Structure formats: C-alpha cells, structure tokens
Amino acid sequence: MAVSIRLRREGAKNRPYYKVVVADSRSPRDGKFIEIIGTYDPKKPGHNSTLKLDRAEYWISKGAQASDTVRSLIKRNKKQVASAPAEAASEAPVTPAPAKTMPAPPEPPVTETAAGEPTQTGSG
Numbered sequence: 456m457a458v459s460i461r462l463r464r465e466g467a468k469n470r471p472y473y474k475v476v477v478a479d480s481r482s483p484r485d486g487k488f489i490e491i492i493g494t495y496d497p498k499k500p501g502h503n504s505t506l507k508l509d510r511a512e513y514w515i516s517k518g519a520q521a522s523d524t525v526r527s528l529i530k531r532n533k534k535q536v537a538s539a540p541a542e543a544a545s546e547a548p549v550t551p552a553p554a555k556t557m558p559a560p561p562e563p564p565v566t567e568t569a570a571g572e573p574t575q576t577g578s579g
Contacts, residue, residue, distance in 0.1 A: 457480040457481070458514065458520070460511060461475075461484075464485055470498065473496070475525055476492065490514075508532060
C-alpha cells in the first residue's frame with residue numbers, strides 16, 4: 456500500500472482550509488485517510504499551519520511520500536520550531552516580583568484581673 460501525506464480540502468467556497476492527512480494514495484482527495492497530522496490555512500497571513508512533526512517524521516520513515524506543498528510546510532514548521540527556543544533564550548528571564556505579605560491583624564489587648572488571670576478584651 457502506497458501511503459502519501461497530502462492536503463485534504465475543507466472550508467467553504469472561496470475560503471479554503473486544509474487538513475494535512477496521511478492517506479492511501481489510491482483514496483480520493485477528500486476521502487478516507489489514516490491520520491490527521493496538521494492543518495493549513497492559506498488565507499491566513501504569517502504562521503498559517505500546524506503540524507505534528509514527530510508523526511510526519513514517523514510516516515516518512517515508514518515510506519510515506521509527502522506532496523510538494525506538505526514538504527514545504529514540514530520544512531517551514533521545522534524552521535519555526537528551531538527558531539522558537541533561540542528566541543526564548545535571547546529574552547531575559549522574567550522573575551516574578553515577590554508577593555506582598557499582609558501584616559498580621561493586631562491582637563486584642565490582654566489585661567490582668569485582680570486574681571492575676573489574663574483575660575482578653577474586645578470581641579469574644
């Protein structure tokens with residue numbers, strides 16, 4: 456069975472949205488598939504795709520052939536994943552400010568009775 460990684464069209468007329476699927480190469484474009492491994496929205500500017508790179512690598516290692524578009528999406532997502540840790544490392548680590556502690560409520564004054572026993576005055 457020849458397996459391919461390709462796009463499955465979803466969305467409305469003039470509003471395409473694709474799911475990246477692993478499918479038998481004989482099945483139709485929007486037909487039966489084995490696994491969904493990502494999404495692609497060509498109308499969205501900037502970062503417009505999500506991919507499970509580990510699953511894509513798994514299927515490619517098993518002999519699946521990625522379509523030209525999916526191959527470029529995998530390449531772009533790998534590049535973005537590689538640059539994300541570098542950006543996080545370049546930013547200064549943010550340490551949270553120490554929490555402000557509330558002062559303890561004042562204790563009611565203690566007075567002594569004539570017998571020398573302490574008693575609390577106030578509520579209670």
